[in-house]
Amino acid sequence: MKKTKRAALEAHGWRVGSVADFLELTPxxxxxxxxxxxxxxxxxxRRTAAGLSQAALARRLRSSQSRVAKMEAADPTVSVDLLLRALYALGARPRDVASSITKRAVAAA
Amino acid sequence: MKKTKRAALEAHGWRVGSVADFLELTPxxxxxxxxxxxxxxxxxxRRTAAGLSQAALARRLRSSQSRVAKMEAADPTVSVDLLLRALYALGARPRDVASSITKRAVAAA
DNA sequence: TGCGCCTATGTCGTATCTGACATATGCTCA
DNA sequence: TGAGCATATGTCAGATACGACATAGGCGCA
Structure with a gap:
């Protein structure tokens, strides 16, 4: 399913802003x-605001520290489902999720 | 991972409103x-507004009509990833996704 | 009635994602 | 320096989501 490009992109250091039109990415x-x-x-x-370590959040999610790290790194092997579950487990409401989506990661460079 | 409750819920006819506190669901x-x-x-x-059949959308997504049907039925076997990809393939922007999340499915019964 | 077209549902083999583990790096404090 | 804690990265077996296919039901039109 062509995760390759995305994988390459997200792999290292791309947690900022509009990764958008950087390589040949469709809209x-x-x-x-x-x-x-x-x-x-x-x-x-949210996790840091709650004063939790990755390990602590992992316990709450019945997952592992390494996976939480990957979630926060937007690793290509973590699904949006997992991210949403984690956010909701931290008390986020749908409207919070929505606003984080509109407010975009950080701002385009 | 306890998909059972969700599965049971979504399985038949639960595409309306706040399915929320219906069974023993955590927030x-x-x-x-x-x-x-x-x-x-x-x-x-979006699909109907675009005048597309499920089969037509499936072609665009390189998927199948049956999977599109399941997407629209919020079948437990479809991931949020897939839903997002489909929406974006139909021209939705992140802010559209966000607003559909806040506006919630239909309205609580 | 029968013929298209659209949508729904179930199943299957395979691809992808998951939690867990090992291990590495970085930081703080003594 | 080294111990203790937090985070990052790579790998693997098992779980789950995928596209595809078959097939059924609904609806309109001839």
Missing amino acids: AEAAFIETKLALSQSLRD | AEAAFIETKLALSQSLRD
Whole structure:
């Protein structure tokens, strides 16, 4: 399903802003990645705001520290489903999720 | 991962409103389901507004008619990832996704 | 009635995602 | 320096979501 481009992109250091038109990304691909980035960033924000370590959050999610790290890194192997579950487990409401999506990750460079 | 309750819920005829506190759903589970319902409904709206059949959309997504049907039914076997990709393929922007999430599926009964 | 077209549902083999583990790096404090 | 904690990265077996196919039901039109 062509995760390759996305994988390459997200792999290292691309947690900022509009990853958009950086490589040959269709608008749809770009929007999807930006959404994921926004959610992963929002997750880190919420976790730290709650004073939890990745390990602590992992316990709450019945997952593992390494996976939480990958969630926050928007690793290509984590699904949006997982990100949403994590956010909701941290007390986010749908409207919070929505606003984190619109407010986009950080702002285009 | 306890998909059972959700599965049971979504399985038949639960595409309306706040499925929320219907069975023993944690707030997190409820929020997740509502999000999925909102997205699936938004997908159907967009597709029909675009005058496309499920089969036509499936072709565009390189998927199949049956999977599109399941997407719109918020079938437990479709991921939020897939719903988002479909929405973005139909030209939705992140802010559209966000607003469909906040506006919730239909309205609580 | 029968013929298209659209949508729904169930199943299957395969691809992808998951939690868990190991291990590495970085930081703070003594 | 080294111990203790937080985070990052790679890998793997098992779980789950995928596209595809078959098939059924509904609706309109001849």
